[in-house]
Amino acid sequence: MKITEIETFVVDAGWRPWQFVAIRTDEGITGYGEISEPRNPYGAIGAIDDFKPVLIGRDPREVEAIYWLLYRLGRQSPGGLLAKAIAGIELALWDIKGKALDVPVYEFFGGKIRERQRLYWSHCGTYRARHHELMGTPPIDSYDAYTALGEEVVERGFTALKTNFVIPGTPPQGYGFGNGGGDPDQIVPVEILRAFDKQLAAFSKGVGPDFEIAIDLNFNYKGEAANKICKIAEQYRMLWVEIDMYEPDALRRIKDKATVPICSGECLYGLRDYRRYFEARSMDVAMIDIPWNGFARSRDIALVAESYEINVAPHNYYSHLSTHIALHLCACVPNIRIMEVDIDDVPWKDDLTGGTPLNYENGTLAIPEGPGWGINLDEDVARKHVWERGRGPGYLPVKR
Numbered sequence: 001m002k003i004t005e006i007e008t009f010v011v012d013a014g015w016r017p018w019q020f021v022a023i024r025t026d027e028g029i030t031g032y033g034e035i036s037e038p039r040n041p042y043g044a045i046g047a048i049d050d051f052k053p054v055l056i057g058r059d060p061r062e063v064e065a066i067y068w069l070l071y072r073l074g075r076q077s078p079g080g081l082l083a084k085a086i087a088g089i090e091l092a093l094w095d096i097k098g099k100a101l102d103v104p105v106y107e108f109f110g111g112k113i114r115e116r117q118r119l120y121w122s123h124c125g126t127y128r129a130r131h132h133e134l135m136g137t138p139p140i141d142s143y144d145a146y147t148a149l150g151e152e153v154v155e156r157g158f159t160a161l162k163t164n165f166v167i168p169g170t171p172p173q174g175y176g177f178g179n180g181g182g183d184p185d186q187i188v189p190v191e192i193l194r195a196f197d198k199q200l201a202a203f204s205k206g207v208g209p210d211f212e213i214a215i216d217l218n219f220n221y222k223g224e225a226a227n228k229i230c231k232i233a234e235q236y237r238m239l240w241v242e243i244d245m246y247e248p249d250a251l252r253r254i255k256d257k258a259t260v261p262i263c264s265g266e267c268l269y270g271l272r273d274y275r276r277y278f279e280a281r282s283m284d285v286a287m288i289d290i291p292w293n294g295f296a297r298s299r300d301i302a303l304v305a306e307s308y309e310i311n312v313a314p315h316n317y318y319s320h321l322s323t324h325i326a327l328h329l330c331a332c333v334p335n336i337r338i339m340e341v342d343i344d345d346v347p348w349k350d351d352l353t354g355g356t357p358l359n360y361e362n363g364t365l366a367i368p369e370g371p372g373w374g375i376n377l378d379e380d381v382a383r384k385h386v387w388e389r390g391r392g393p394g395y396l397p398v399k400r
């Protein structure tokens with residue numbers, strides 16, 4: 001079998017781009033991968049184009065040989081867009097190999113060790129605050145709206161959610177979501193802390209006692225502010241407080257003072273990054289972005305985390321293809337804390353992968369059974385929703 005063609009797609013997913021790679025073969029099998037780059041969508045795609053000459057004509061089933069070749073080619077520019085391009089390619093190669101041998105990808109990693117995976121509803125309220133008109137959902141115009149949303153999440157079977165810090169209103173005021181809306185000084189004024197408390201209280205009222213809430217602070221706070229926020233969060237039943245920080249010891253200091261679990265890692269790349277955090281005991285839960293690290297390396301990271309008695313959580317705020325890929329990781333590692341999924345989304349999300357909604361039951365999804373990832377990109381739909389070149393990055397900062 002030989003690789004004959006590589007095509008990429010940058011899809012308009014409302015407020016952020018989703019990128020996909022299709023690798024075609026001379027035996028008619030096409031494998032699909034997803035790439036994680038909301039800020040520089042065509043940069044990651046360009047990196048894939050540059051790799052084409054070393055991929056065309058190769059046997060796509062030699063996944064590790066190709067991965068390490070690309071790794072060596074990119075070794076002097078580690079991480080970043082190049083790593084995301086390599087991950088997208090590696091994911092598509094696993095899909096081809098699974099389809100060629102008619103098995104799910106997790107079969108290459110010893111088979112599945114679970115039948116279903118518990119999920120949390122991510123960006124809960126965050127997307128409604130910003131994009132309710134596009135999604136056709138109620139707005140987040142009051143704290144009562146958070147309570148009503150909490151009730152809805154429970155009614156729809158979920159047992160955990162993750163939110164970001166947004167003060168409700170018309171318009172709502174984002175405070176530290178992504179990397180555009182936060183305070184440049186990474187501090188948290190007292191009145192903002194009070195609003196944060198009100199948001200968690202409103203959600204807690206809606207979801208009731210048998211439920212876990214996570215809050216994602218991204219990179220928006222330094223240690224002092226993060227500790228003040230953790231202190232507020234301690235009053236509630238927290239899944240975790242999520243804090244991104246490129247200094248393992250600084251994160252460890254926050255974790256030592258907090259009694260809420262600390263999750264981190266969605267922007268870390270490779271075992272060399274994660275290992276520093278594991279050795280410093282900086283996080284209770286390690287978030288792993290598979291469309292950045294690739295599948296096999298994500299599994300490596302998860303298993304090294306296991307050796308440090310740390311659970312992992314796939315970072316998955318992408319399409320249903322990524323959700324399937326993340327389920328494959330959950331299938332074949334023994335230390336999953338919980339898995340992320342975006343429930344509120346653009347109306348064409350299901351159409352991108354064949355039109356069938358995912359079958360959520362009691363806030364869980366079944367591990368996929370089909371060959372490869374068990375789901376395919378509908379390329380015609382992807383071509384209908386193109387993220388225009390020159391539109392800029394996704395998640396542009398909200399004016400405050």
Ligand SMILES: [Mg+2]
Binds near residue numbers: 216218242266
């Ligand atoms: Mg996060």
